[in-house]
Amino acid sequence: MFFKLMVQQLSSSNLHQFSETLCKEFHEHVEHLGKEGTEDLSDLVRHIMCPAVMKTLFGKSFCPINEEFERHFQNYDEGFEVGSQMPEFFLRNWAKSKTWLLNVFEKIATDIKKDKSSESGSKTLIQHVLDNLHGNGASGYLLLLFWASQINAVSGAFWTLAFILSNPSVYKNIMEDIGSVYGKAGEAKIEVVDDDLKKLPLIKQCILEALRLAAPGSVIRKALKPLKVQNFVIPPGDFLMASPYWLHRNPKYFPEPEIFKPDRWEEAALKKNAFLDGYLVFGGGKHRCPGRWFALMETHMLVIILLYKYQFTLLDPMPKQSLLQLSRVCQPDGPCRVRYKRRE
Numbered sequence: 652m653f654f655k656l657m658v659q660q661l662s663s664s665n666l667h668q669f670s671e672t673l674c675k676e677f678h679e680h681v682e683h684l685g686k687e688g689t690e691d692l693s694d695l696v697r698h699i700m701c702p703a704v705m706k707t708l709f710g711k712s713f714c715p716i717n718e719e720f721e722r723h724f725q726n727y728d729e730g731f732e733v734g735s736q737m738p739e740f741f742l743r744n745w746a747k748s749k750t751w752l753l754n755v756f757e758k759i760a761t762d763i764k765k766d767k768s769s770e771s772g773s774k775t776l777i778q779h780v781l782d783n784l785h786g787n788g789a790s791g792y793l794l795l796l797f798w799a800s801q802i803n804a805v806s807g808a809f810w811t812l813a814f815i816l817s818n819p820s821v822y823k824n825i826m827e828d829i830g831s832v833y834g835k836a837g838e839a840k841i842e843v844v845d846d847d848l849k850k851l852p853l854i855k856q857c858i859l860e861a862l863r864l865a866a867p868g869s870v871i872r873k874a875l876k877p878l879k880v881q882n883f884v885i886p887p888g889d890f891l892m893a894s895p896y897w898l899h900r901n902p903k904y905f906p907e908p909e910i911f912k913p914d915r916w917e918e919a920a921l922k923k924n925a926f927l928d929g930y931l932v933f934g935g936g937k938h939r940c941p942g943r944w945f946a947l948m949e950t951h952m953l954v955i956i957l958l959y960k961y962q963f964t965l966l967d968p969m970p971k972q973s974l975l976q977l978s979r980v981c982q983p984d985g986p987c988r989v990r991y992k993r994r995e
């Protein structure tokens with residue numbers, strides 16, 4: 652039920668219901684950067700994306716993101732893979748943060764159910780989830796959705812910006828494209844609508860290419876019945892694993908796989924929502940990521956707004972990808988500071 656609802660609500664034809672709010676939220680949180688400064692690019696992206704996406708999906712009044720929330724969420728995220736496999740007894744800190752977060756989401760669920768203001772207007776994604784989930788356990792779904800909607804998208808936006816800024820010719824071409832759609836870049840609160848995204852395909856190519864290189868190490872499935880693969884039979888209960896990270900480094904599908912080459916995506920029918928063969932960053936089959944169109948839209952929008960409003964310079968070399976967590980987009984393995992200055 653939860654998965655089906657996500658697929659319906661986050662389908663590409665439904666995205667228009669989020670875009671106006673998301674654009675406003677991005678502008679509001681980008682304002683906090685001020686006139687100029689230096690910050691780690693990962694933190695910069697997270698501080699804008701997390702509250703903006705939370706307010707878009709959960710509703711404006713339900714955004715508990717503060718330092719305490721961030722601390723517990725970071726703990727929860729760091730232990731996520733081990734935590735879902737081991738008894739919580741061995742991971743006291745992780746279990747403490749998980750309980751703390753579940754209590755927050757339980758309260759959000761109760762408040763949203765009490766809040767009648769949406770009855771006259773349009774519902775948020777979470778209101779749809781809560782209307783369809785009966786009984787207890789809503790907080791678990793809300794936490795899972797919050798985790799799934801944040802961690803990969805934040806890392807994906809980080810790598811996209813880092814690759815653009817470290818490739819001067821790509822950065823220059825993107826700024827020319829942005830200029831041709833919105834006029835000379837500056838501090839205006841540009842309204843980014845769905846049609847604009849289609850006019851800026853190079854940014855989408857950069858997002859897909861950055862995600863190709865930073866893709867998760869594994870996507871896992873459990874065999875429910877005996878499964879024949881070539882000469883082998885996989886017994887029920889066994890796990891099968893595919894690695895997007897390594898598949899994306901196979902030169903048969905992606906020539907010169909280690910190089911950031913956004914133009915390889917010119918061959919893909921992106922307007923028809925098709926990816927290149929062998930692209931598995933969102934998983935595969937019936938259970939692939941239901942948030943993929945939302946993720947591409949939010950990253951596209953954020954990159955446009957940030958690059959339109961600010962001039963960025965990378966202060967550190969491109970970090971390597973950390974391979975510590977297998978089931979998520981890689982995180983940077985070191986700092987990556989940027990200097991930013993608001994355009995006049």
Ligand code: HEM
Nearest residue numbers: 654799800803804807932933934935938939940941942946
């Ligand atoms: C760049 C961003 C993202 C990437 C790379 C990504 C990738 C993935 C992958 C690899 C899976 C597992 C799929 C499989 O097993 O085949 C997944 C699952 C999921 N994703 Fe995403 N995701 C992203 C953003 C999002 C966003 C923004 C949302 C929600 C708004 C979302 C919601 C979900 C949910 C709910 C699941 C679990 C589906 C299930 O129950 O099986 N994702 N994602």
